[in-house]
Amino acid sequence: MKFATLVLEDGTVIEGQAFGAETDAVFELVFNTSMTGYQEILTDPSYRGQGVLFTVSHIGNVGINLEDDESAKPQVSAAVIRSLSPVVSNWRSAHSLSDWLAQHNIPGISGVDTRWLTRKLRDGGTQKAALSTKGTSADVLLQMARNWSGLDGRDMVKEVTCKESYHWADDEGRKWVKAVDSDQLSVVSIVAYDFGIKENILRHLSSYGANVTVVPADTTTAEVLAMKPDGVFLSNGPGDPAGLPYAVEAVSGLIKSGVPIFGICFGHQLIGRALGADTHRLKFGHHGGNHPVQHLQSRKVLITAQNHNYCVTANDLNPDEVEITYKSLNDDSLEGLRMKNKPVFSVQFHPESAPGPHDAHDIFAEFFKIIKGEA
Numbered sequence: 584m585k586f587a588t589l590v591l592e593d594g595t596v597i598e599g600q601a602f603g604a605e606t607d608a609v610f611e612l613v614f615n616t617s618m619t620g621y622q623e624i625l626t627d628p629s630y631r632g633q634g635v636l637f638t639v640s641h642i643g644n645v646g647i648n649l650e651d652d653e654s655a656k657p658q659v660s661a662a663v664i665r666s667l668s669p670v671v672s673n674w675r676s677a678h679s680l681s682d683w684l685a686q687h688n689i690p691g692i693s694g695v696d697t698r699w700l701t702r703k704l705r706d707g708g709t710q711k712a713a714l715s716t717k718g719t720s721a722d723v724l725l726q727m728a729r730n731w732s733g734l735d736g737r738d739m740v741k742e743v744t745c746k747e748s749y750h751w752a753d754d755e756g757r758k759w760v761k762a763v764d765s766d767q768l769s770v771v772s773i774v775a776y777d778f779g780i781k782e783n784i785l786r787h788l789s790s791y792g793a794n795v796t797v798v799p800a801d802t803t804t805a806e807v808l809a810m811k812p813d814g815v816f817l818s819n820g821p822g823d824p825a826g827l828p829y830a831v832e833a834v835s836g837l838i839k840s841g842v843p844i845f846g847i848c849f850g851h852q853l854i855g856r857a858l859g860a861d862t863h864r865l866k867f868g869h870h871g872g873n874h875p876v877q878h879l880q881s882r883k884v885l886i887t888a889q890n891h892n893y894c895v896t897a898n899d900l901n902p903d904e905v906e907i908t909y910k911s912l913n914d915d916s917l918e919g920l921r922m923k924n925k926p927v928f929s930v931q932f933h934p935e936s937a938p939g940p941h942d943a944h945d946i947f948a949e950f951f952k953i954i955k956g957e958a
Contacts, residue, residue: 585605587601587716592730595703597696601690603690603716607724607727608714609659610632611711611712611733612711613634613709616870619703619732621637623781624637625818627654628780629781629821632739633659633821636695639665640697643667643668643671644671650756657687661714662684666697667680705869710881713725734821739826740800740820740822740827741818744801750796750797753786762863769792772812772813776800777797778817779821785797786836787934804836812842816850816950819847819852820848820850823862836889847902852891859901869890870889872889872936877912887939887942888932889931897916903923907920911931926953928953
């Protein structure tokens, strides 16, 4: 049995069993409360620069399959878990979790008291951390964690965005997305910004009949408008939106153009900044599939999937221009907005729910209604 050492920036040292790659990694440690879907979580580009602490006690039993990826490879820096299944038993499995992480040079540690560690992060906030599965001493790992620059103000999107534009073609995972009714189909052209886009978002957009062109994060307003899109989608992504002034500039220009815009998570934060609001870091972020949000107009509560550490500062928004549409019932943070005089709206949570509950799937339909002038 190989041993692993996890060290937090406050000096906490945790010993456990190693799995995945034999290497060292430094990252921001966050916890995820989802009960299922570890493959989707590990391949979500929004986790770039972060290590994920899973609160579910036992993972790895269904292995890794060829259909449930949210990107081409795992994006996390490390995995921290309570118990790794010694057996893989699912008909779709192609790899074990440990072997798959090893192929992509990502380390993991098991045998951790994840309940205690989660409460520590909830009480004290997110911390930088370093993990070794190759015997690096705790003292060296502590210095690695403390010397690491962290994510605040950094452009992490450049590490995950596509290099060139491409047209999205449905894949094997499309069969898991419910087909929409024929009266909802919209043969329209959508330009989707890739700030770290999840593939299930693209599946949902195309399920409405849309022709989706995915463009790199640094695509300018003029370049997008030259494509003559019926609507523009702003995706999720990793890190701090304050690190992407070029994206805020592009979003600002698109808002002024009058083209319908829909943003999710990081895209929502960029819209907020383009409208003059600041963004701030949450104490420990929102990561998981059980986050309640309330639609303020209808008072309806949705259970949502979320993955973000930063939030739009609600008080910075001009109430004459912007309506706040959703709020978190956990901490009252801003979860959605809509412009009053432009076809622009966004949500902080993930309506594509991969993994997560399906309560918010209909939000995609709202985008196409706006494009068609029906909302």
